[in-house]
Amino acid sequence: MAAGTRTGLVVAGAGARGAYEAGALSVLVPRLLADDAPPTVLVGTSAGALNVVGLAGLLGLDWEAAAQRLVELWSAVRLEQVAGVLPSAAQDVVRYAGQLLGLPVRVPSLLDTRRQRRTLAGLLPLDGLHEAVRSGPVDAVALATTSVATGGTVVFVEKKPAVPLPPFDAARNITYVATDLTVEHVLASAAVPVAFRPVKVPDPHGGWYLDGGVRLNAPLAPALALGCGRLGVVATSPPSWQPVGAPRSARGPDVFGAASLALRSLLGDRLVEDLHALGRHNELATVAPGHRPVPFLFAGPPPGGADRLGDLARDVFARRYAGLRALSHPDLALLNRVVGGEAADHGMLLSFLLFEPPFTRRAARLGAQDATASLARAPAARQSWPTAL
Numbered sequence: 001m002a003a004g005t006r007t008g009l010v011v012a013g014a015g016a017r018g019a020y021e022a023g024a025l026s027v028l029v030p031r032l033l034a035d036d037a038p039p040t041v042l043v044g045t046s047a048g049a050l051n052v053v054g055l056a057g058l059l060g061l062d063w064e065a066a067a068q069r070l071v072e073l074w075s076a077v078r079l080e081q082v083a084g085v086l087p088s089a090a091q092d093v094v095r096y097a098g099q100l101l102g103l104p105v106r107v108p109s110l111l112d113t114r115r116q117r118r119t120l121a122g123l124l125p126l127d128g129l130h131e132a133v134r135s136g137p138v139d140a141v142a143l144a145t146t147s148v149a150t151g152g153t154v155v156f157v158e159k160k161p162a163v164p165l166p167p168f169d170a171a172r173n174i175t176y177v178a179t180d181l182t183v184e185h186v187l188a189s190a191a192v193p194v195a196f197r198p199v200k201v202p203d204p205h206g207g208w209y210l211d212g213g214v215r216l217n218a219p220l221a222p223a224l225a226l227g228c229g230r231l232g233v234v235a236t237s238p239p240s241w242q243p244v245g246a247p248r249s250a251r252g253p254d255v256f257g258a259a260s261l262a263l264r265s266l267l268g269d270r271l272v273e274d275l276h277a278l279g280r281h282n283e284l285a286t287v288a289p290g291h292r293p294v295p296f297l298f299a300g301p302p303p304g305g306a307d308r309l310g311d312l313a314r315d316v317f318a319r320r321y322a323g324l325r326a327l328s329h330p331d332l333a334l335l336n337r338v339v340g341g342e343a344a345d346h347g348m349l350l351s352f353l354l355f356e357p358p359f360t361r362r363a364a365r366l367g368a369q370d371a372t373a374s375l376a377r378a379p380a381a382r383q384s385w386p387t388a389l
């Protein structure tokens with residue numbers, strides 16, 4: 001794995017936690033600029049796809065202003081712009097009853113997210129993205145999705161002609177497709193299985209797609225394949241595993257506890273594995289002729305901080321939407337009822353779906369705080385970026 005020369009910005013998937021990532025980006029992007037390493041390859045999955053598309057599309061404002069504008073957009077988003085919980089629940093009950101009766105109906109997802117397309121069509125600066133890639137400072141923007149047909153990762157890439165399209169990665173089952181990015185590509189990357197509907201992407205590589213985080217939540221491999229020799233990485237899970245501690249409850253986990261565990265593994269395990277693999281590559285590169293290390297900066301929660309956003313979601317809900325106040329927010333009240341599990345699991349799952357300003361504003365501030373702390377531990381000079389955790 002030989003290192004390239006570009007700086008890559010890799011943003012993982014996170015649902016409503018994308019606000020946290022926007023806050024982290026507002027700190028990481030100025031750091032990259034100060035280190036004379038502006039990102040020219042932007043790669044994202046799910047909410048990370050929203051963030052890299054937004055960042056690239058807003059570059060008419062300059063890098064730092066674009067990052068700050070992302071925070072403002074996330075701080076204004078509302079659940080009703082993403083999905084209608086009450087209408088979705090009513091439709092699901094009717095459809096599932098019909099399915100039990102043998103009628104030819106199916107439940108496509110728990111939430112009807114068709115309104116999400118209208119929201120993103122109005123918010124995503126796709127014209128700005130096309131201009132940034134065509135004649136601006138961005139070499140490539142890449143979005144990771146999961147193909148329903150093959151189960152493999154498909155990375156849709158909008159790029160300058162001088163950037164080679166990576167070949168099929170047989171080791172990771174990653175296919176790269178050159179295209180002009182659209183709202184459908186972004187929706188596909190963010191189509192969380194079960195909760196959100198699969199998305200049909202039109203030709204030239206048509207088919208049904210789900211959230212890229214199913215297989216590649218932190219898309220480091222595509223950034224390296226696109227020629228990056230330095231990386232800035234943003235995620236909502238810590239960069240290292242946490243030792244086994246005392247059990248959270250004497251009872252066994254319910255279905256929501258199991259879902260929480262699956263999401264933790266999905267979000268964090270591949271990230272940690274890839275960062276440690278990158279560290280091992282960097283160690284070998286110091287003695288292997290023809291290979292260069294790939295220094296990287298990580299902006300995200302500290303070790304042991306996996307529960308911070310879940311705790312924040314529970315606190316925000318208890319303060320703003322619990323009790324009689326739920327009457328004015330019936331969608332949120334139902335969402336809170338639907339999401340079960342022990343307190344930590346409940347908060348963790350809720351943090352993915354709490355698309356409301358009281359949560360997203362505080363999540364963005366927490367992201368900025370965590371990024372400031374994690375980057376303060378890294379050397380200032382580009383040449384001495386960490387090569388291992």
